[in-house]
Amino acid sequence: MLNMLIVDDESFVIEGLKHAVDWSLYGIRIAGEANNGAEALELLDMLDKPIDIIMTDVRMPIMDGFGLIERLNERGHRCKIIVLTGHEEFDYAKKAIRYRIFEYLLKPVTLDKIEDTVSRLAAEFREENEKQRRLHDMEKKLLQSLPLLEERFYFNLLSGIYQQDMQTLLGIKLDAAAFQTIIVQIDNLKPTGSGAVHTADDERQRQLLSLTVQHMVSVSLAERLPLPFSVVAFNSTDFVLLLQHQAALPPGSEGDGLQQPFSAIQELVQRETGLTVSFAIGRAYDSLQRVAKSFHEAQEALKHKLYYGNSCIVSYSDIEVNQGHYLDSFRQAKDQLVDAIQIRDAKLSTQVLSTIQSTLEKEKKYGIPYIRTLSMELVLIASLVLHEKGDHLADICPGHPDLLGEVQQLGTVADIFDTLRETYTAIIQHYEHKGASRNRDIIHFVRTYMAEHLDQEIKLDDLAQLVYLTPNYLGYLFKESVGMGFSSYLMQLRMEHAKTLLTKPGSRIYEVAASVGYKNAHYFSKIFKEYTGVTPSEY
Template sequence: MYKIMLVDDEAEVREGIKESIDWKRHGFELVGDYASGCDAIEAVIELKPDLVLSDICMPFMDGLELTRQIQLNDPYIKVIILTGHDDFDYAQQALRLKVTDFIVKPITANELRGLLDKVKLEMDKETENRENLSQLKMQLHQSLPLLKERFLERMINFSLCDSEIQERFQYFRIQPMSPPYLVVAIDIDYLSETRKGRWGNDPELIPFAAFNILEEVTERKDAIIFRTREEKMIAIFFGEEEEGLYEAAFNLSEVIRFCMEKYLKYTVTVGIGMVSRTLCELPLSYKGAVSALDYRLLLGNNRVISIRDMESTNTSLQPLDIEWNRKFSTIIKTGTFTEAKALIEQLIGNLKASLMPIEACNLQIQTIIFAIMNTIHELVGNDIAHFKGHGILLKDINQFKTLDEIEKWLKEICNETISYISDQRKDLTQLQVQRVIDYIEQHYHDENLSLQMLCRHVHMSKSYFSLLFKLQTEQTIMEYVTRVRVGKAKELLQHTALKAYEIAAKVGYSDPQYFSVLFKKHTGSTPTHYREMLKREKS
């Protein structure tokens, strides 16, 4: 329901209009009628109507002046002017005052009702638009903190012009900054693991709590702080001379690191960039701060790292041994996990001491991984996909933030690889031994069957395969051949009437005398006595 006010110096006109209109039916509530503009303007201020229906010719204050006064107090109040004069000058002035309608008397009751219906529709639409606008303004106000962070994030990632930066600073009510500038990046160590701990019920509390501490530490300091979409916290320090700015940033960073560990029970690593002289150079300072964070790969977590310190380091340490991959391959093929562990610890120690660029460090690790994969492929061929640790080898090395993590990862790989290759070698040995056993079973009658012939069958040296065979069967190869031949001879003595010399020839012995001696050695009797003993047992 809209509020309407009637203004006319003629009482009869006011009464006629009031009696001829059912205000509620047309969506209006008549809140008052007045004989002059002076009386009406006081009521407008108090009652705040939505629509004023006013005559134009009135004493003391005419309709046009009333309209001016209404516009000054509330530009959203609509005014319809009624006049008995078809005067173009009046109409022009009314249009300049943005009068809703300018109507020449006389007007009938039906015409006035139609006019009210028309104005109500316009007011309904405007109200809906204003409500939508209000809702948008409210949403914008609620989103301002996030929009502010996105602008600051864009400012440190892209070189924006000073005019745009100053304009957005004013819009977001950001305190002005004076050069020089220094960007500091704070990153929570092991954020995903930390979220699984005591913060598991609400993982977003972790960055929120950390940012609260950052706000407290940097309070009353010349610094602008915000969060990025990568969940890093950024502080831009400014206003001091260069060395003082570095010192202030480093000291505050140490306080931030200490407070995080003490009060939140988790750690952060802080990267400090290079000083920039202009706002458009901020991306260079930010890039330096993020690069400093990468050096925790060498130095470890829970540290404050300045890119200036890292890039100015001039070490004369020995270069890394280029034969690391060959050493790893040799140990994996023939060594033990103890040897591999010692080599890994030596490698990581050298990498930490070298302070080499992160990219070179990652390349060194990847070279070793490729060496391990090639070694496995050499030993097991295309079956590498069945290697249980195959997924570990393919893991992205860039996910690790410290060399300690990489050291643990490499040890897992080597342990898994050595165990896998050992199992494969054991399975292969069993297979080769079984192949020789099968060959003996098929060729025991060949008097030329020899150790050399059997080792050649599996393509192995006599010394090495003899050792493997004895480990598997607890007897030498030729002892096994003799045991098989004697066993076959016992079967022939029991189930055939062949002479001893004939049986000797069938089981691979051309000398019957030697066969008899060998048979007695293994059974305790000669072939003839063994047959007689079998006959007595049957009778």
């Protein structure tokens, strides 16, 4: 309940105000009364509950209404003021504006005028309380989301999106002459020696081991490397180190000084956990905007673990000068296979693989070792895309638990590419099913959010941010799922809810308008008539 104090030097006025209005209907309780400003101030000091509203006369003995208001301002009181006066004087009106008085009522005031004023005042309190509640909820969610926001900042940075405002908000310090990324990959989650086996199905154990290794690497690296660095968890087996160099590095020297600490860490991890880790080193660059390039290079270096084996340390600077002809062959086709998985186009993957097969079979210049290497790389491409999405090839294609080994054993190009086509098709079908389910969940969330926030401004752009989609794509999904555009659906939702509210006894048009998100009651009436064919009052 809101607490109100009535201040007037005429007792009959106070009694009239107390009994003329059913204050409880507006959530208001008469907490006290005073005959002048001085008494009101004394009463405010005595009351154990804060006063939210003061209804005061202007001309009173000892201390008038504006004297009271001045003292309230000096004390920092934030209560709402309604001024009652029998004198329509310009100076009073100016003071009312200066002190931001809620309403200035001229006696004799009608009951309708009082009720209208109180109704608006109560509505303003409700709106302010709701704003405070939303602000508190936002602050609470922000505090809870800080780790997630920090993780997303680094993910975006690795993807080529540098958000300086987000960096400032989160207090992330990245001040260096050069930035360098290193991917640390847990080669497997099984001990390499004898003993208990940690299976891939035991996800909880996988996560625990991954966190253990990440902690060991972070602590050990901090002891061995005199550089600031950040750790970004990428998936259950990979995490990224972002090194901050205080001086620029000469080209080709990015791996210098890292081999020894990385080797020591590999020995420590294997000794303590039985696991092996590999390091893939990107080059160092002089700006945060180029961190993504360093990360891409580290990813390219990591692919060469295929040739170096587990527990390796691979630098992009080393592999760049050793790229053989076979790595450049079919480069466009390989990019198209990545695209096929990303856009879920099984026809494209089948077409690309068939084209590669046809070329290999027609042009006999490619030797068996190259074909074996190429087939392994095509498997690796699919596996890397799955890793980026947090999935594993063996889970999606259980019929091929060791696809790399399998393609090495197949005797013909046709057999190899039949297996590859089957694999890519299975992967794409998996994501088609997964994507359809996710889209349904997204649209359900959006529709629920709209229904629960009709009294607020609702924008497609804001909703798109909430579900991490572009506005255009969310709009497309929404229309495809609901059968009408976002704006049309929102208007229908508002109007149907307005129709329901208008049928309730005592409903006021401006209140209904506010409840369905229209600040301007006249504009609401116009839209309502366009929608229903009648005005709100006729309805």
